[in-house]
Amino acid sequence: MGFIKTTEQDSNYNHLEKMDVATLLQSINNEDKTVPLAVEKALPQIEVLVQQIVKQLKSGGRLFYVGAGTSGRLGILDASECPPTFGVSPNLVIGLIAGGDTAIRNAVEFAEDSTTQGWEDLQTYNISSKDVVVGIAASGTTPYVIGALEKCNANNIITGCIACNHNSPLSNTAQYPIEVIVGPEFVTGSSRMKAGTAQKLVLNMITTSTMIQLGHIKGNKMVDMQLSNNKLVDRGTKMIMKELSITEEEAQKLLDKYGSVRLAIKNYNDRN
Incomplete structure (x- = not known):
């Protein structure tokens, strides 16, 4: 099958501007209910990537997330929550976004279109074959992310990805792809919605299961959490x-x- 961007396909709903608030909310909720089921189908893919991440981190490696826009922000969010939750160094899980830290709050025009900047951003962290790099892109076509993973592959660095289209260029680049196919968005092409929710769920799974495997939970408690408030x-x-x-x-x-x-x-x- 060729590559089809289901994330860009027309919404299953139309005339949204004519809906009342209750109908809008019910319709969005109906779409959101499908996301965990899409994630469930990807569990085998998530498992093999987590096993690689655990192995590398146990050997002194780090986990990097690379993304643009919403995907980049979600990676940074997940990375930033690891130190307070699990008591690990802020240098263990690192999120990078196209356009740098400015892009966390404001869109940086065309930052995601560079095929070389992702790798350059990774270089500032002295990335090596001990590390793992996970590219995040709902479309699976973001040049910033794909370019970074291509260079990682060429330098013997383990790569994974989280994409929301089947058979995307990003999935075909990553050694351990995760594809969560959520279908068309409620607002056509607004991949911060179902695709973003799917990415958040997968990121939760990746770091939580990894940190449990690394021994940062006792019973079911965050015994290594930072006591910051x-x-x-x-x-x-x-x-x-x-x-x-x-x-x-x-x-x-x-x-x-x-x-x-x-x-x-x-x-x-x-x-x-």
């Missing part, structure tokens, strides 16, 4: 109380002393 300190205290069957006061003292849920639990158990 009162809500998280409170959550950490409750984790310690539950794990060790001690009072809130005792748990708070342990957390104050060791500054980490994991260390508080470990040191308490070592002493008792």
Whole structure:
């Protein structure tokens, strides 16, 4: 089958401007319900990429996300949430966006059209064959992302991708492609909607399962999370109380002393 951009096909709905708010919301929700089912079909592809990522990170490598526009922002979002959630270095999972940090808030015209800039951006991080690079592009045609992955392949760097069209140029470039086919968007071509939701779900899966495999979760708790606000300190205290069957006061003292849920639990158990 040839390459067809289902992400650009006409919406299944028309005359949106004539719909009342309730109909608009119900229609968008109906479309959104199809996204997890599309992700489910891609689980085998997600699994093989995660296994590669775990292997590389255990060997001292890093995970890079490369994208443009919404896709780039989602990669940066996922990367930025790994240190507070799992207590890892901000240099372990890194998100890059076409147009640089300015593009996180504002569209940078034609930044995604460069076939060389993606690789140049990766070069600033001294990327090597220990790392993994995952390209994110709903269309699967973004030159910035494809160019980066082509150079990674040529330099013996493991590549994956998340795309929302079948048999796209990006999928054919990545060694470990993930394709989540969500079909036409509610607003024709607005891939920040279903495609963006699908990418977010897959990114959640990739980093969460990887970090669990790397040992950053105990039971079902974020024992390595950064205690960067009162809500998280409170959550950490409750984790310690539950794990060790001690009072809130005792748990708070342990957390104050060791500054980490994991260390508080470990040191308490070592002493008792």
